[in-house]
Amino acid sequence: MTATSKQVFPWKGAVPRLKRTLRIGATAFTLAALSVGTALAAGTLRIGMTASDIPLTTGQTDQGGEGQRFMGYTVYDALVEWDLTSADKPSGLVPGLATSWAVDATDKTKWTFKLRDGVKFHDGSAFNAESVVWNLDKLLKQDAPQFDKRQSAQGKSRIPAVASYKAVDPLTVEIVTKVPDATLPYQLSWILMSSQANWEAQGKNWDAVAQKPSGTGPWMIESGFTPRERVEMTPNKAYWDTKRVPKLDKLVLIPLPEPNTRVAALRSGQVDWIEAPAPDSVASLKGAGFNIVTNAYPHNWTWHFSRVEGSPWNDIRVRKAANLAVDRQGINELLGGLSIPAEGFLPPGHQWFGKPAFKLDYNVEAAKKLMAEAGYGPDKRMKTKVIISSSGSGQMLPLAMNEYIQQTLAEIGIDVEYEVADWNTVINIWRAGAKDASAKGATAINYSYFIQDPFTGLIRHLQCNLAPPAGTNWGYYCDPDMDALFDKVRNTFDAAEQDKVLQAIHEKYVNDALFLMVTHDVAPRAMSAKVKGYVQAQNWFQDFSQITMDP
């Protein structure tokens, strides 16, 4: 014989008792949670980065622009630095650990850098010309005891011009370039100076230095470094630039690679500032009282055309037609207004923008006309393949944006087939070049570029001798006129004159429609209303010294 449980246990009253217990438990839990607040000292700024780890702390940072932004110009200094004081104009170079520099009037490969007197590393040792030589050896001289392959991997490619260097006196360094190269100061802005005394004190072991770094920068890392989780920085009160002595008590960096986690951390008050909030979270963040700070900076989102034989983009009419068939305002709406529609390869207002004649309007009729002139029409549509990523650093919303472009290009007779890869793979295809098998016959690659200095901004993409594997002229573009302009940049040592040459180069970029120029990111940052005094420079790097936190 069997019986149901109900028949054996009538258990009247069990449910109300259970409810009561749960209610008491929930109340106790709530009180416990509320009783423990997160008491933080006033003046602590906590930033959620997009990086998945703390950038390399030993000097030369990894993690690209973000690494240099948070771990480079915070803890360290370079000989030459970027002016990060203004949000209204593009940044230019300013003296850093070097107070001045000049090229020899007779030998244009020979540079003299006068160093700042009285600068000390965080460990108390003095910065001088020997420090510069020691740091360059750290990156370039493989048999030097302080040579560090990880820092070398990051720094060596930033200073391709450097041939040799020596200390002339304690406050003078001479650097000789392989050929005359007026872009050397830009190259040196990447090179950060670590302390030899600290490296020796840490047993000449860079892994130990990583835990206890020492630079000359406005921020110090004394403790509170947990790899992959957080790092705490405190002000260097003895910083040489008194205007840049940090006002905060502490700066905490937290890697939060997952966008939703970043937003949740901001909204729950665990961080005060997040990098790159997802476009779809911006409206709700604004609604919740957070500030969204944006500004132009040297970034672009383009299609880099292949110019190898047989590529349809070898025809300027096709390149111009494609550029006229991109609805940039529509893309800006798609991005929630967090972009600057392209008017050229560089962002509008950039000091090297110049006055290109070709306007990047959205004009389907003019585009169709150009396509017809190039021999295409309803019965002869252009078919081509383009490599794009599914997501990645600086790629914004690549799938949605490219789908939109695909639709508008189809209107003028260009049928695009996408080859989608993850960002890491796209970088490898980009390095390998359009002729490589990995490109699978694609005639363009969607890339987001760091375009901050003459080399990264303009030269590396199009100089003849930088075609793969020598460089990253992905499309094998080669034009003697353009190469002549690049040579002129390298041989123009007057900064104002050099800017004019760079403007001419950019005008040629746009007038020849050398890329499909689509949009520029605006480096959105979301922050609590308590964050005060932040000026978002038009630069990949930022200054955190002037920031204060309201209680």
Add this chain to the structure above:
Amino acid sequence: MLVYGLKRLLHVIPVAFGVSVVCFMLIHIAPGDPLAAILPSDASAELQAQMRSFYGLDRPLVVQYGLWIWRALHGDLGVSIATGRSVSGEIAAASLNSIILALAATLIGFTLGSLLGFLAGIFRGGIIDRIASGLSMLGVSVPHYWLGMVLVIVFSVHLGWLPAMGGGPGGSDGRAVGWDYIRYLVLPAITMSVIPMGIIARTIRSLVADILSQDFTQALAAKGLMTRQILRHVIRNAAPTAISVMGLQLGYLLGGSILIETVFSWPGTGFLLNGAIFTRDLPVLQGTILVLAMFFVLVNLIVDVVQGTIDPRIQRS
């Protein structure tokens, strides 16, 4: 018994070898370049070749595998390409965090699962059963990461009761026993506990229902035992199966969860793997997968030996 144990141990060797080969090859077959994480994107071919040589990535795969496995046998899993830190150290720190999370999730899952299972089993067919069974079904079915985000929105963003992410107020370093740290554990542990909770609840429900329908419970009731006393017998009868199910679930949870640890930025093995995947950090990927795989091999070995001890028929088969 000893012979059986040794035999099972010998069987582990080819399995472990197979696991190591598969995890090494899978990672090398996948597209991507570990150097992308440490080199600027426009690094010259010469510099790339130099770095490839530094890290031994230019050697034939067989040689790379041989070196890796030889060092691994000596307890050295190499250093991370992306961070330069020791892989063994990274895995040890991350494993500890994953173990803490897994234990907390098991505790929550087992307690709630048992409670729901007992209630459902006892009130079988009634409204309480339907609610408890519904909750356990929900637990098994609901996507982890979605639940994690919902919990964050409710308890961190709107109510502000609990942290949305992280391993502690100052990271997982210097972790102490106290609410300051436990509050960081609550949301990820609850998120992680829902699947074991559902599985344990369903198991216990059927166990309890089965036990209650057996003659001995009727006899106990007929003898005039109080409800409380009868319940004690039911629990005793259900406990061994429930505990073995819980043990299995703990085994799964100890492996960490990429999704949950990423959503909560919990610095465990899943978070470590996630970062390593995106940076193609081969030594970290290989090391972590190998350690996790070997952990499962070890758990299986222990289970086999323990089962063989309890039930000699298993040894004979």
